[in-house]
Amino acid sequence: MEAIILIGAPGSGKGTTAEGITAATGYIHVATGDMLREAVAGGSAVGRAAESHMKRGALVPDEVIIQLVEERLAGGSPDGCYMFDGFPRTLRQAELLDGSLAKRNGVLDNVFYLDASRELVISRLTGRRTCRECGTNFHVVNIPPKKEGICDLCGGELYIRPDDKEDTIVKRLEVFHRQTGGLISYYEAKGVLFTVDASQAKEEIIAEVVALMRAR
Numbered sequence: 313m314e315a316i317i318l319i320g321a322p323g324s325g326k327g328t329t330a331e332g333i334t335a336a337t338g339y340i341h342v343a344t345g346d347m348l349r350e351a352v353a354g355g356s357a358v359g360r361a362a363e364s365h366m367k368r369g370a371l372v373p374d375e376v377i378i379q380l381v382e383e384r385l386a387g388g389s390p391d392g393c394y395m396f397d398g399f400p401r402t403l404r405q406a407e408l409l410d411g412s413l414a415k416r417n418g419v420l421d422n423v424f425y426l427d428a429s430r431e432l433v434i435s436r437l438t439g440r441r442t443c444r445e446c447g448t449n450f451h452v453v454n455i456p457p458k459k460e461g462i463c464d465l466c467g468g469e470l471y472i473r474p475d476d477k478e479d480t481i482v483k484r485l486e487v488f489h490r491q492t493g494g495l496i497s498y499y500e501a502k503g504v505l506f507t508v509d510a511s512q513a514k515e516e517i518i519a520e521v522v523a524l525m526r527a528r
């Protein structure tokens with residue numbers, strides 16, 4: 313098993329970058345935020361445990377996340393190449409992922425930190441519109457859908473995620489710096505961290521990340 317990780321503040325473009333990487337490399341995309349939103353929509357036990365934390369812009373407890381990821385890996389291919397998006401978000405999750413990879417003779421190849429300014433992520437998140445059906449993201453200015461309120465891909469309804477309201481955004485950014493920021497030095501010390509300028513166009517970000525992956 314091989315793995316890469318995308319780290320970045322909410323709105324830094326992790327999801328869009330991940331889609332581009334999957335298309336270029338076939339890596340299996342594991343996005344804990346998407347998995348949690350599906351669990352909330354489906355009303356499962358995990359969804360019920362996660363919902364109030366997500367609405368507040370707080371992190372879901374480590375135990376819930378670890379169980380979710382372990383189940384995903386246990387049900388997946390043991391030789392697969394995985395791309396984690398939005399996971400790990402705490403030092404504890406990072407340490408548990410190390411253990412989980414070691415148990416499967418897995419290797420953590422690269423960690424990409426999408427570095428974005430506060431102004432950039434706030435403008436991206438306040439304009440973000442997400443498809444209720446397939447989860448694709450649009451932006452009212454940067455990536456407008458062809459027909460307002462409708463997903464170009466599947467025709468689903470576009471909505472504002474409950475955690476994309478302005479005061480929740482501020483809280484999520486604060487949570488990122490306080491709880492996830494420490495992972496940058498954790499992975500730097502392991503010699504696997506690459507910092508990518510997230511203000512570039514998405515095509516440039518994807519090309520840079522894919523080139524770095526292939527160079528290893």
Ligand code: AMP
Nearest residue numbers: 344345365366370371372377398399401
């Ligand atoms: P995202 O789509 O990655 O921005 O995640 C949306 C929300 O899901 C976050 O604000 C958290 O409440 C929760 N979440 C997603 N991934 C994690 C994680 N690895 N640890 C804790 N909470 C998470």
